[in-house]
Amino acid sequence: KERHAQDIRKYKDRSHELEIACNDLNGKLARQVDFIAKLKGASSKYEAEAETLRVKVASLEGQADASNKGLEVAMGDARRSRTKALESERKVMSLSQEVAQLRQ
Secondary structure, three states: OHHHHHHHHHHHHHHHHHHHHHHHHHHHHHHHHHHHHHHHHHHHHHHHHHHHHHHHHHHHHHHHHHHHHHHHHHHHHHHHHHHHHHHHHHHHHHHHHHHHHHHO
């Protein structure tokens, strides 16, 4: 009977130890669940920010493309203007030569 009582005490002690260990693990698990929830919240926030930045980048890329096209048009206009200016300068030189010859 004495041995049976010792066994019962031993099992009760072990049961109590296991209960404490389980409570400790439950606490740790709850903290990890909270931490994971916070990470998910932060992840959602950063994903939203990333999407906002993607939209801004797409907008800026569109503006850059439009600016590049505008620049290409302006450069074409400048080349045509320069060509016309050179042609006008040649005509002026030619006319100046003709005037000089007529004066002789």
